[in-house]
Amino acid sequence: xxxxxxxxxxxxxxxxxxxxxxxxxxxxxxxxxxxxxxxxxxxxxxxxxxxxxxxxxxxxxxxxxxxxxxxxxxxxxxxxxxxxxxxxxxxxxxxxxxxxxxxxxxxxxxxxxxxxxxxxxxxxxxxxxxxxxxxxxxxxxxxxxxxxxxxxxxxxxxxxxxxxxxxxxxxxxxxxxxxxxxxxxxxxxxxxxxxxxxxxxxxxxxxxxxxxxxxxxxxxxxxxxxxxxxxxxxxxxxxxxxxxxxxxxxxxxxxxxxxxxxxxxxxxxxxxxxxxxxxxxxxxxxxxxxxxxxxxxxx
Numbered sequence: 001x002x003x004x005x006x007x008x009x010x011x012x013x014x015x016x017x018x019x020x021x022x023x024x025x026x027x028x029x030x031x032x033x034x035x036x037x038x039x040x041x042x043x044x045x046x047x048x049x050x051x052x053x054x055x056x057x058x059x060x061x062x063x064x065x066x067x068x069x070x071x072x073x074x075x076x077x078x079x080x081x082x083x084x085x086x087x088x089x090x091x092x093x094x095x096x097x098x099x100x101x102x103x104x105x106x107x108x109x110x111x112x113x114x115x116x117x118x119x120x121x122x123x124x125x126x127x128x129x130x131x132x133x134x135x136x137x138x139x140x141x142x143x144x145x146x147x148x149x150x151x152x153x154x155x156x157x158x159x160x161x162x163x164x165x166x167x168x169x170x171x172x173x174x175x176x177x178x179x180x181x182x183x184x185x186x187x188x189x190x191x192x193x194x195x196x197x198x199x200x201x202x203x204x205x206x207x208x209x210x211x212x213x214x215x216x217x218x219x220x221x222x223x224x225x226x227x228x229x230x231x232x233x234x235x236x237x238x239x240x241x242x243x244x245x246x247x248x249x250x251x252x253x254x255x256x257x258x259x260x261x262x263x264x265x266x267x268x269x270x271x272x273x274x275x276x277x278x279x280x281x282x283x284x285x286x287x288x289x290x291x292x293x294x295x296x297x298x299x
Contacts, residue, residue: 004049005038005041005047005049008049008084008088008091008092009031009034009035009038009084011087011091012030012034012083012084012087012088013027013030013031015087016030016083021175021176022175023174023175025152026174029076029080030080030083030084033076033077033080033081034080034081034084036077037057037060037077037080037081040056040059040060040063041056041060044056044059049088049092049094050094052085054099054101054102057081057099057102058102060081061074061077061078061102064077078102078103081099081102082096082099082100082102085099086099112245112246112249112253112279112280113246113249114246114249114250114252114253115246115247115250117254119238119240120145120250122236122238123141123232123233123236123238124138124141124142125236126232126235126236126237127141127232127235127236132198132201132202132215133215135190135193135194135197135198136194136198136199136202136212136213136215137228137231137232138190138194139187139190139191139193139194139195139212140154140212140220140225140228141190141229141232141247142183142186142187142190142191143169143183143187143190143191144244144247144248144251145187145247145250145251146183146184146186146187146251147169147171147181147183147187147251147268148181148247148248148251148252148255148268148269149169149171149181149248150173150244150245150248150270151222151225151226151244151245152222153171153172153173154171154212154225154244155210155212155219155220155221155222155224155225156171156172156210157169157171157210157211157212158209158210158211159195159209159210159211160209161211162191162195162211164188164191164192166182167182167183167184167185167187167188168180168181168182168183169181169182169183171270173270174270174272175272177270177272179267179268179270181268195211199213202214202215202216202217203217204216204217205217206218212225222244225244226243226244229242229243229244229247230242248269249280251268251269252265252269252277252280253280255268256280256281262274262277262278262281265277265280
């Protein structure tokens with residue numbers, strides 16, 4: 001039985017969206033990766049999925065290396081191809097064994113960017129204000145740093161997800177996995193002030209339950225969060241780039257620097273694997289080494 005490329009891809013995308021419950025962003029990545037691979041197969045004269053062999057996948061990966069694609073990008077595409085052909089094996093009995101042999105390139109060892117505690121203190125101190133925008137921005141900054149949540153998780157939070165009595169927040173992470181995260185006094189006070197004094201003014205005629213809103217009362221988007229943080233960096237006269245994930249990295253790094261164990265940080269960040277959290281141990285070790293070299297009299 002011949003399987004059309006487009007039909008198989010459509011079925012696979014529906015499968016990962018509806019049955020595997022992957023996010024819209026992840027489904028788009030799979031679609032992009034697989035369309036790129038299928039386009040390559042067409043250029044090689046392959047029009048039937050039954051004719052695809054290991055050598056074609058290897059040629060495609062070699063092409064990506066020749067184009068100097070990032071190793072993380074290549075690794076993701078390999079995972080997409082593997083998953084696709086595993087699905088084809090299950091649904092159409094196509095042989096997927098050659099694609100299990102595709103190996104992932106070694107990841108480049110890049111440590112996550114984070115703020116030192118002194119830098120964050122400067123960022124907080126220079127953005128204190130009593131106007132609506134400053135109060136809203138401070139609540140956003142406090143929550144991001146207090147919880148280490150992703151920007152997509154932050155913009156999805158609704159008012160009922162907050163419990164001020166126990167100072168906890170419920171977030172929906174990747175794969176629609178729910179987790180409960182505590183937050184401290186600074187975030188508690190900043191959020192209370194924002195919700196009680198500012199949010200009602202910004203909402204005006206808008207009706208939705210999202211926690212964070214823009215200055216017109218609409219739902220705050222991830223892009224809007226990035227813009228706010230960039231404004232706050234300028235206000236603090238800090239000559240550095242900022243993006244929401246830096247606050248997540250800072251949260252994890254500072255936690256470990258102050259003695260938290262990896263498992264706790266893993267649970268708070270919502271990592272499915274401990275290996276994802278272990279990158280922060282390298283950050284803290286490097287921080288300790290730099291501190292030692294800069295401060296010890298005989299270093």
